[in-house]
Amino acid sequence: MEAHSFRASHRRFGCFALVALALAIPQAAHSAQFRTTNFVIHAPTPALAREVGEVAERWRKKLSTEWLGKEMPAWSRPCPIRADIAPHLGAGGVTTFVFDRGEVFDWNMQVTGSRERVLDSVLPHEITHTIFACHFRQPLPRWADEGACTTVEHASEIAKQEHLLIRFLKTGKGIPFGKLFAMKEYPPEVLPLYAQGHSLTRFLIGQHGQAAFLDFLGDGMRDENWRRAVREHYGHESLFSLQNSWLDWVKEGRPVLAGEKQPGVVLASAELPAAPITVRGQSPAENTNYESAYSRANRSRGGVIRR
Numbered sequence: 001m002e003a004h005s006f007r008a009s010h011r012r013f014g015c016f017a018l019v020a021l022a023l024a025i026p027q028a029a030h031s032a033q034f035r036t037t038n039f040v041i042h043a044p045t046p047a048l049a050r051e052v053g054e055v056a057e058r059w060r061k062k063l064s065t066e067w068l069g070k071e072m073p074a075w076s077r078p079c080p081i082r083a084d085i086a087p088h089l090g091a092g093g094v095t096t097f098v099f100d101r102g103e104v105f106d107w108n109m110q111v112t113g114s115r116e117r118v119l120d121s122v123l124p125h126e127i128t129h130t131i132f133a134c135h136f137r138q139p140l141p142r143w144a145d146e147g148a149c150t151t152v153e154h155a156s157e158i159a160k161q162e163h164l165l166i167r168f169l170k171t172g173k174g175i176p177f178g179k180l181f182a183m184k185e186y187p188p189e190v191l192p193l194y195a196q197g198h199s200l201t202r203f204l205i206g207q208h209g210q211a212a213f214l215d216f217l218g219d220g221m222r223d224e225n226w227r228r229a230v231r232e233h234y235g236h237e238s239l240f241s242l243q244n245s246w247l248d249w250v251k252e253g254r255p256v257l258a259g260e261k262q263p264g265v266v267l268a269s270a271e272l273p274a275a276p277i278t279v280r281g282q283s284p285a286e287n288t289n290y291e292s293a294y295s296r297a298n299r300s301r302g303g304v305i306r307r
């Protein structure tokens, strides 16, 4: 496709994926192909290709209506989906696309996992990435992109994020909001970004709903002044104030919030995070020491790839 002749303005974005994992998986035969309005599916069997295509169309319609208030118009070219589906495969996905002069095109999606998780978690996650790309036509902050896409997964996948979050916060892997909001690329260790992004997204959607969350992101991206955007949209004077309010909510076991349509996992009392549960830099003064500690910590750890 023409997009492969990248110019400087061309840059491929998308869900950080399981590139390494996908390469490690023996390539299943994708002998079957099925075409829907917006997708061309390559899968191991005709039945799976058809099912993935039909479910993908349903998710596209449902999720775009939920997030944007209306169904997205059909794409001018279908998005190819390569589906590796087998019971033993871990759930994951990759979606890449190109932004160029305010347009988004050259979709490419890979989904991997058991049939159930591909249909109920990987497809909605990856399709939400495409909805955001079409809506914003620019890359979102990573925490918000991955965080929001994770909120539409199956409860079992969400539960993994919720439990990982507590582990990360207890072991000093929490990401200060000043750093989190500035991240445009994936950090070497991505799982804390996913877990924290998911939780923070759920916390913000819980205040005023999904549409208000997208308004907040669009407004913040205009000038990258997230302190201003957080103050105007959510009433917190600073990112630190938001961070500590979110941490208090996590410490309380993440009670269901008014704006949530699909509550996440509420921790049982036995799981409630007793101290310490921290994010470095819970005050502006503390935050100044953060960079070096974070960089050192991450240099010593290998990256873990999810999606």
Ligand SMILES: [Zn+2]
Binding pocket: 015, 016, 125, 126, 129, 145, 146, 149, 307
């Ligand atoms: Zn993703």
